[in-house]
Amino acid sequence: MAAPKGNKFGSHDKPWTNALQRVLKQLELKDKEGKVSVAAGEALRAIAEQTVMLAIHGDKDARKEIADRLDGKPSEFVDVNLHRDPSQMTTDELAAEIVRERAAESRQREEQPSSVH
Numbered sequence: 803m804a805a806p807k808g809n810k811f812g813s814h815d816k817p818w819t820n821a822l823q824r825v826l827k828q829l830e831l832k833d834k835e836g837k838v839s840v841a842a843g844e845a846l847r848a849i850a851e852q853t854v855m856l857a858i859h860g861d862k863d864a865r866k867e868i869a870d871r872l873d874g875k876p877s878e879f880v881d882v883n884l885h886r887d888p889s890q891m892t893t894d895e896l897a898a899e900i901v902r903e904r905a906a907e908s909r910q911r912e913e914q915p916s917s918v919h
Contacts, residue, residue, distance in 0.1 A: 831840040840848050856864035888896055 826845045827843055829840070829845045830838060830842040831845075833839050853864045853867060857868055886895075886899075888899075891899070
């Protein structure tokens with residue numbers, strides 16, 4: 803679901819992200835003999851490759867990171883509705899539940915925009 807028009811929450815400055823992106827683009831690693839082991843612009847690929855290798859060798863954190871990046875993190879679902887068997891409720895409890903449901907339905911109808919323009 804897209805953010806509403808005019809939403810500014812994602813537009814704030816991200817100095818840490820910006821710094822990481824700059825370093826990942828510019829970093830060049832050399833071995834003891836001066837030979838380039840990771841060329842500029844290849845650091846992120848090297849990190850991704852290492853993460854994949856760790857996952858292949860059984861690292862559960864690397865596997866989770868890959869799954870979260872490819873499939874997205876799972877949404878948390880919390881069921882806040884109380885589901886009770888009406889036959890196990892007292893008459894007062896059942897009446898109170900009916901009143902709550904009707905009030906919720908009424909609020910929902912009030913929140914819906916009218917079709918008349």
